[in-house]
Amino acid sequence: xxxxxxxxxxxxxYLGAINAGNMEAVMSIYAxxxxxxxxxxxxxxxxxxxLPFYQRxxxxxxxxxxxxxxxxxxRAAAFPFHAEIKSxxxxxxxxxxxxxxxxxxDGKVVKMTAHFGPGNVTxxxx
Amino acid sequence: xxxxxxxxxxxxxYLGAINAGNMEAVMSIYAxxxxxxxxxxxxxxxxxxxLPFYQRxxxxxxxxxxxxxxxxxxRAAAFPFHAEIKSxxxxxxxxxxxxxxxxxxDGKVVKMTAHFGPGNVTxxxx
Numbered sequence: 001x002x003x004x005x006x007x008x009x010x011x012x013x014y015l016g017a018i019n020a021g022n023m024e025a026v027m028s029i030y031a032x033x034x035x036x037x038x039x040x041x042x043x044x045x046x047x048x049x050x051l052p053f054y055q056r057x058x059x060x061x062x063x064x065x066x067x068x069x070x071x072x073x074x075r076a077a078a079f080p081f082h083a084e085i086k087s088x089x090x091x092x093x094x095x096x097x098x099x100x101x102x103x104x105x106d107g108k109v110v111k112m113t114a115h116f117g118p119g120n121v122t123x124x125x126x
Numbered sequence: 127x128x129x130x131x132x133x134x135x136x137x138x139x140y141l142g143a144i145n146a147g148n149m150e151a152v153m154s155i156y157a158x159x160x161x162x163x164x165x166x167x168x169x170x171x172x173x174x175x176x177l178p179f180y181q182r183x184x185x186x187x188x189x190x191x192x193x194x195x196x197x198x199x200x201r202a203a204a205f206p207f208h209a210e211i212k213s214x215x216x217x218x219x220x221x222x223x224x225x226x227x228x229x230x231x232d233g234k235v236v237k238m239t240a241h242f243g244p245g246n247v248t249x250x251x252x
């Protein structure tokens with residue numbers, strides 16, 4: 001069973017990896033059989049499709065920041081954060097998101113679900 | 127399909143019903159076949175077990191408040207909130223929670239999942 005301390009550390013490592021633009025470090029949190037449903041309600045990405053998804057999403061760079069404490073239960077962490085995602089044209093997309101990580105026995109994330117919708121997204125020109 | 131406006135309204139109605147101590151109003155958001163997994167990882171409550179669960183949880187009264195915007199996607203709303211729950215002995219339990227509501231076609235909540243753990247709970251004496 002993953003500990004609360006481990007799950008919290010993984011949340012912080014994930015956000016730090018996005019801020020550093022290090023998508024290989026993002027991938028290191030995931031189990032080989034992980035599913036990434038981002039946003040919730042879309043077909044989950046699996047396997048070799050996950051890394052290109054992150055590379056596309058954060059091609060222009062991003063700044064992510066927790067907006068409240070991670071809620072860490074027996075096998076899951078839910079955390080609210082704000083993302084500022086830069087486009088190559090200089091525009092910035094602001095998104096309020098809640099991600100859910102579900103963990104396996106080895107402490108790897110087996111399922112990520114990202115909650116947000118059009119009402120959580122604003123854009124500003126760069 | 128439920129609209130984003132409807133889902134946001136249901137979140138606000140739910141929190142308002144808890145603050146008002148009106149557990150019948152809480153129940154009105156749920157479909158007949160709803161499941162309530164609170165906290166996540168425990169056996170979901172269903173049917174006639176849901177109302178007594180809320181009555182027990184909030185017997186001493188509670189104050190709940192959003193701590194960020196609801197994240198509303200195609201069929202779900204995720205929302206961060208803070209709860210202060212009073213015990214009959216006067217103690218107050220403070221909890222940081224993230225709830226997920228999943229909606230059916232009629233706009234009723236068919237699944238509620240509450241994310242929190244021991245690290246999200248503090249108690250103060252009344």
